[in-house]
Every structure is written in C-alpha cells, then in structure tokens.
Amino acid sequence: MNKQDDHPVDGIPVHALSRRTFLKGSGAAAAAAGAVTAVPLGIHSAAAQSATPEATPAMPGMTGTAAGSNAPVKFFTDSESKTVDAIVSRIMPGSADDPGAHEAGVVTYIDNKLHGTNLGYDLKTYQQGPFLVTSETPTTVEAASATDIYHTIPVGSDQQSRYGFQSTLGPQEAYRRGIGFVDAYAQSKFKKNFVDLTTDQQDSILTDMAGGKATGFDSPDGKSFFTQLRNDTIEGMFSDPMYGGNQNMVGWKLIGYPGAQHRYTPDDINNASFHRDPMNLAQMIGGQ
Numbered sequence: 400m401n402k403q404d405d406h407p408v409d410g411i412p413v414h415a416l417s418r419r420t421f422l423k424g425s426g427a428a429a430a431a432a433g434a435v436t437a438v439p440l441g442i443h444s445a446a447a448q449s450a451t452p453e454a455t456p457a458m459p460g461m462t463g464t465a466a467g468s469n470a471p472v473k474f475f476t477d478s479e480s481k482t483v484d485a486i487v488s489r490i491m492p493g494s495a496d497d498p499g500a501h502e503a504g505v506v507t508y509i510d511n512k513l514h515g516t517n518l519g520y521d522l523k524t525y526q527q528g529p530f531l532v533t534s535e536t537p538t539t540v541e542a543a544s545a546t547d548i549y550h551t552i553p554v555g556s557d558q559q560s561r562y563g564f565q566s567t568l569g570p571q572e573a574y575r576r577g578i579g580f581v582d583a584y585a586q587s588k589f590k591k592n593f594v595d596l597t598t599d600q601q602d603s604i605l606t607d608m609a610g611g612k613a614t615g616f617d618s619p620d621g622k623s624f625f626t627q628l629r630n631d632t633i634e635g636m637f638s639d640p641m642y643g644g645n646q647n648m649v650g651w652k653l654i655g656y657p658g659a660q661h662r663y664t665p666d667d668i669n670n671a672s673f674h675r676d677p678m679n680l681a682q683m684i685g686g687q
Contacts, residue, residue, distance in 0.1 A: 470507045470643060473514035474571065479578050480506055485594045486581070487632045489601050498649035500632050508635030508644030513571050568618060570627075577624035580616045581608075587615065640679045651677040659683045 472480050484506040493499020500506075568576070581604065585593045589600050596604070605625060607613040613621035635644030637651065639659070645651065651658050658677035667673050 470504070470510075473510050475506075475510050475513070479575070480510065481594050482578050482581065482592070483509060483574075483628075485601065486605065486628055487635070489598065489605055490629055490632045491636055498647075498653070500636060502646070503636050503644055503649050504646040505632050505635030505644045507646075508638065508642055509574075509631050511643040512631070512634075513574060573619045573624070573627065577616070577619050577627070580613075580619075580621070580624070583615050584608075584613050584621070641681060648677045648679060 475483065484501060487500035487505045487509075491500035491503075491505070493502050495502065582592045584607070585591060585596060585600075585604055588604065589596055593601060593604060604613065608616070608621035608625035609629075611620070611622040616624065619627070635642075636649075637654070637656070638645055640646055640648060648658060650656075656677060657675055659680045659682075660675065660678055661683060667675075
C-alpha cells in the first residue's frame with residue numbers, strides 16, 4: 400500500500416475513490432429517498448434579477464435525438480444535448496459492459512425534466528429575495544433589508560436544505576446559461592468546446608467547477624451548476640425508467656435496487672441469498 404491508502408474516506412482507500420464509487424453510495428440513498436437535496440443556484444447578479452421566471456422556449460436547432468438515446472430532444476438543442484451528455488458521462492462514467500450515465504440515458508431524463516409542465520422544478524421553489532447564503536454567523540429574515548428584495552440572508556449550513564430551490568432564474572434558464580458558461584470556460588483553457596476535449600481535460604473543467612475555481616460563470620456560478628448537474632445525474636441514473644433515464648434499469652442493477660416489486664414473502668425476506676431482478680413501474684402495472 401502507498402501512503403495515501405492509510406487515510407481512508409468512509410472506509411474506502413483514497414486511491415480507490417472515484418466519481419463512480421462516490422455515486423454508488425449517493426445513488427442508493429437517492430433511490431431509497433426518492434429525492435435529492437435542493438441547493439441554491441448562486442444566482443443573485445443583475446443579469447439574474449432582470450430575468451423572468453417564465454418558461455424558456457425551445458431553441459432553434461432542436462432536431463434529432465438526445466445524445467446517446469433514441470428519444471427526441473424536447474428542450475435542449477442538439478449541441479446542448481451533446482454537451483450535457485458529455486458532462487454527465489464524466490460525472491458517472493461507464494461503458495457498454497459497465498453502464499454509466501451515457502448508457503442510462505441521463506441526458507434524456509434531464510431533457511424531459513426541463514421540458515415538462517413544471518418547467519424543470521421538482522422541489523419547493525423560492526424566486527424572490529432575500530436569498531440565503533451559507534454562513535457560520537446566521538441571521539434572521541427580520542434582520543435583512545426590507546427594501547432590497549435581492550438581499551441575501553446568511554444561514555447555517557445545517558439549515559440550507561430547508562430553503563429549497565432559490566433563484567430568480569428557473570432551472571431551464573439556469574441550464575441554458577450554465578451550458579454556455581461551460582463551453583466558454585473550456586475555450587478559455589483549451590481553445591475548444593467541452594465535447595471536443597479529452598476526458599482528462601473535461602475532468603479538469605468539472606473539477607474547477609466543483610471547487611468554485613472556474614471563471615466566467617455568472618448566474619449560475621460554476622460550483623452551483625456542477626451541483627445541479629451532479630444531482631440530476633443521480634436522479635437520472637436511479638429514478639424509474641418512465642422518466643427517461645435509468646434505461647434498461649442499469650442504475651438499479653448497479654446498486655442492487657429491486658425497483659417496484661409486487662410483494663415479498665416471509666421466505667424471501669428471511670433468505671439471505673434471495674435475489675430478484677429489478678422491476679419498473681410499467682412492468683408492475685402491466686403485470687409482467
């Protein structure tokens with residue numbers, strides 16, 4: 400063992416940690432809970448304040464199918480679809496023999512989510528200030544400015560999940576802007592768009608975003624947009640296939656999740672070696 404093996408994280412040697420290992424644990428929790436914690440999108444700039452919360456219409460060039468899928472794109476342009484597919488494919492890598500986000504059709508899940516009648520929202524939302532920022536010295540709403548609706552309110556990090564989605568931009572606008580920022584940052588570093596980079600270069604872009612070091616991101620900021628992409632990747636990998644992702648139930652097979660089963664007998668429950676192939680909602684309803 401090398402030196403870093405002596406410092407395990409959650410029982411896993413550091414050298415063995417990967418996005419895939421990390422997401423296996425996160426995905427199991429997400430599948431069991433049926434939701435992912437909402438995060439603020441870091442959108443408080445003048446550009447964000449002038450945006451409207453109305454639906455963003457489909458953009459010109461929306462033809463063909465979502466990258467890696469037979470499903471037609473509904474919200475993304477072809478170019479946006481390819482960029483998002485490339486991003487989620489680095490967050491959750493895979494191959495034909497060991498499926499990841501690309502093989503599971505995560506981009507189709509995100510495209511469907513953004514196209515839907517809820518405009519991409521899947522949690523409680525808050526589109527008017529004051530907005531929260533994480534701080535070790537929290538204050539109260541009453542202490543915030545009563546005249547500046549875009550004022551921010553510091554809250555403890557342990558309270559962040561209580562506040563839901565916060566932004567003057569909806570998920571549709573945030574995605575469209577964020578994808579543009581990703582390509583702009585890729586151009587600034589490597590003179591190419593994200594989809595044209597090597598996997599190592601793509602990883603460096605996402606690492607900078609996750610660490611809050613990527614420049615040029617303004618509503619949403621890079622770290623918040625990466626978190627949104629990561630959360631949506633988890634949802635797309637482990638939600639029921641009826642939503643467009645988890646195609647062929649590859650996410651459930653990865654973590655050993657049985658899906659929507661009719662019932663378990665006492666013998667099933669008491670049998671330590673019991674196994675049943677996963678079943679999705681369509682199969683359960685159809686009696687398959």
